[in-house]
Amino acid sequence: MKSNEKNFIKRLKRQKEDALEYVVDQYLSLVKGVIYKVLAPLQQDYIVDECINDVFLSIWDNIEQFKGGTDDFRKWLCVIAKFKAFDYYRRAVKNREVSSEHPDLLIDPSVEEVIIQLENQEELVKLINTLDAIDRKIFIMKFFIGMNTKDIAMQVDLTGAAVDNRIYRGKKKLQQQAIELKLGGNPT
């Protein structure tokens, strides 16, 4: 059986490789577009290629966490592409000045550091789960996807100032908890 629009999500969940090929065929142009928008200023094509590969591998590895149908999949994929691109960008510019074209990417290094270190670990999920639903959403948009306050405010139906305020308070809370987690010892 071959993957098509109706069955590819199911087949991905069953780890059928042809479903991943289907996703590449259908969505590569979108993934490339989303990634390119973030990474183009670096002018390093190999980073774009690596990031594309990483996005599809992440989908393969994490498909069981996806909920919904084809439309939702497209959105989920874009969020992952944005998340990965942002992550690659952040790593690439870590020791460089952040381009003035992307001022949103300048974030508090202490929390950022902690988040990067905790990435992909259960602790991070636990940590994020300590926030309430709106704060959680704001945090993911801000720190994982690099969205600016204005766009976040529109999504959660709050004013920009209210979003900033929540970020400030949430950051303090997370920072404290992240430090505790780290001190608590996390064998890698």
Place this chain on the structure above:
Amino acid sequence: MKGIYKFFNDVQLDKKEFIELDVSDFEKAQVKKRLKQSLKKKKKGVRRWRQIAVAFLFIGLSGTILGYTFPAQAGSIPIVKNIFQFIDGDRSFLYENYKEFSTAIDLSEVSKGVEITINDALYDGETIFITYSLKSKKKLGDQLRIHDTSSSLKDADGMAWGSEIKRVDDYNYVGLLTVGNFGTSVGDTAYLVWNIDKILMEKSNTIINGHWRFAFSVEATSKYTQIVNKSSSLDGINVTIRQITHTPMSTIVYVRQQLDQHILDYWDNIDLDFTMTDDMGNNYDGLNHGGRGYPHDIRTGKTFGKVDERATTLKIMPHVRLMKSSVNDYEPIEEKNAFGETVVRNSTVEIKDFKEINLEPIVIELKE
């Protein structure tokens, strides 16, 4: 657990974020190919390539044993096979029953509070695999590098050494040394000198200078060689299976690759690989050797797992990947990227042409 992906279900991106860029079929194929390689790697662990000399790329094979247990990890890696995978999971398929055929060496040298022991060695007539362990009184950190000087393999006119070492606990490490001889025969006994003079602790960048000198010999496992000399050619590429050597653990296929001048003139990168199946429906995994010779005439080979005893024929399918690339240096020029932003370029490397050729399979009758 990568639970963060669950949260992504709730995030809405703005419509302006959904940008599509043109993608060619070639690009799609490249992405798929890369993904497949990544998935394969994930299944097998990480494959390491070592570039030994210009134009000579050698992929070490490995086989290993340790009749040794480590108190701190005794519960997790007491079994030989596990230790083998512990060092190099990627290649473990080759030597599943090597323990039976390896030779215990058990030589130890102590210097500067560090004891290095050569545990076992295995020589399949092509490559020598040596397992060793390192015990230290002090903590040495996560990553070590072993440096050797004036080490030698008797009668070999070219060698490829590869050493990997992995931490077991704070004071114990296990390692695997692979020595290949680029296809020259060194006889049925390999005489080795391994002279370690430095241990580098990568994290702290500190070096322990000492002397750990080993000299020992390993007998080759019994082997049977079948001369084949069958060829397959297409478009100026000729592949000849010279011979097949059967050892108790592996099957080594020796190949000669000949290329016409027009192929060399046009293509920059020519990669030969081949897959092997038998009449019992088995597919064999293998590892390429390095090559030696001239660009138009290279002798190389590949080591596969042991062939199914019930098989009567082997089918070898050569395929060649050809690539032409170009590096263009020019005056810096400004151009707009897909988003209308200005980028400055002064050189580009691009694949100008790409071709994959599948040659006619070569079928070999196996002899008893």
